Amino acid sequence: MNDIKRIDPRRPFIITADGLKRITLGEIGNGVVLNFMHGGHKEALKPRRTTKPATRSLLVAAHTDRGALDDHARQALAAAALLADDQTEVVLIAFGEFKDDAAALGADRYIALPAFDRRNYAPDEEVRALTACVAAFTPAHIFMPDNATGDGDLGRRYAARADASIATQVVELDAAHVASCAHAGRALASRALPDIVLLATNSVDAKLPFVGAGEAVNAEGIVPASKASAYVDLGVEEMDAAQVALEEADFIVSAGNGVSDIAAFETLAGTLGAAIGASRVAVDDGKFTRDKQIGATGKTVEASVYIAFGISGAVQHLQGIKDCRHVIAVNLDASAPIAKRANLTIVADTQETIKALTDAAAAARAARASGASIVETAHVAEGVAA
Structure with a gap:
């Protein structure tokens, strides 16, 4: 017993x-x-960084993803907040829909520009919007994440248009200087703090010991109306999630020894548009090829959403998903190690959950394709879950 x-x-x-x-x-x-x-x-509640009237400002510009700033953008915002003195305000310009807590991220004021989306290519319009915000707030310096998803390109374009000094891939900074890697990372190249600072990833800790004021500013009257662009946006070419390398995948569903019906699991991944991963045990059992293995002896992933089906969560597997933003675990054992890492743990049968999710996702897609209302879609999903 x-x-x-x-x-x-x-x-x-x-x-x-x-x-x-x-x-x-x-x-x-x-x-x-x-x-x-x-x-x-x-x-204890975190204190306000400053309550004094602002006499200067630092500006942070970044694109949002589904209404939130990613870790790299949060680091750029933290850099500005850490360098700001008690008479300097930190202003965030969010290109896209913004649903984050601006105060918790360190911003004193923020402007959301939902008309812009990182999936749409409108470089001229973004430069015009950034130029207008700079004219309105006259910041001493501008901070942006140096990434390949729009912010790095925008920072370089603005610097060229405004004839402003710029430092890229910054890995070290303080109130007086910045430094970037040189000679293949064997040395640092330093200079005085420029007009525009494009930060490399993980150059600043995004966790702050204080909060900002978090005041929303209406973009009307600051950002000019859109004009016809000289660029033609052909849209984003969708790629089969199964062809995306796990290291680059943004959404991953992963199977462990608790998944018995591999075909149903793969159907769910296709329905959700997610890449497929697996635990070492599932790979050793021959259920998946070795290139799908996630963990210390496999691949390390950085997905925004990672759903683990029937994975207990050995320490090697947890090392492979340590940089994932949201982890969801589906397991019958509520005390499994992965439950300590997961943001949400679903204590349920793996196969039943896979079937329910597949049916709900398929119903939602069908309803959206036919133009059904959100309420009707929710009722369909609710019925499947029940």
Whole structure:
């Protein structure tokens, strides 16, 4: 007889500030979001960086992805906030829809420009919008992430148009200077803090000990109306997710030893448009090829969404997904190691969950294609889940 004690996932629980479920002992959980520091003590609210009137500003410009800033953009915003003194405000220009908490990210004021999308190519319009924002706020310096998804290109275009000084791929900075790698990374090239700073990834820690004011600013009257562009946007050519390298995939569904119906799992991946990964155990069993293995002995991935089906979460696998933004685990064992890493854990049968998700996703796509309302789509998905 198995006498190992298991935690009942249906017991009362609380949700931590990181979005993790914690079973409560000896009290009734009500789903309230609580903040914790290491050691279980309640974390004090972060102070405002400054409450003094601003006499100068630092500007941060970045594209959003589905309404949020990615880690690289958050690092650029943190860099500006850390360099700002108590009479300097940090202004964020978000190209795209913006749903993040600007104050928590360190911004004192922000402008959202939902007309722009990183999937649409409109370089002239973006430069005009950035130029207008610079004229409105007259920042001492501009900070942007130096990436290949629009921000790096925008920063270089603006610098050329405005005849501004610029430093790219910055890995070190303070209030007086910046530095970039030189001679294949064997040396650093330094210069005085330029007008535009394009930061390399992971050059700044995005976690801040303070918050900003987070005040929204209406773009009307600042950003000019759009003009006809000299560029023709042919759109984004969709690629089969199965052909995308796991290291570059933004959405991954991964199978472990708990997945028995591989065909159903692959059908779900195709329906969701996700790349396929696997645990070492599933690969060793011959269910997947070695190039699908994720973990310390396989591939390290940085997906925005990673769904693990039937994966217990050995330490080697957790090392491979440490940089994933949102991890969802589907497992019958609520105490599996992967549940500690997951942002959301679904305690349910893997095969039943795969079928329910496949049916719900297919129904939602069919409803969208036929022009059905969101309410009708939600009712279909609800019926499938039930």
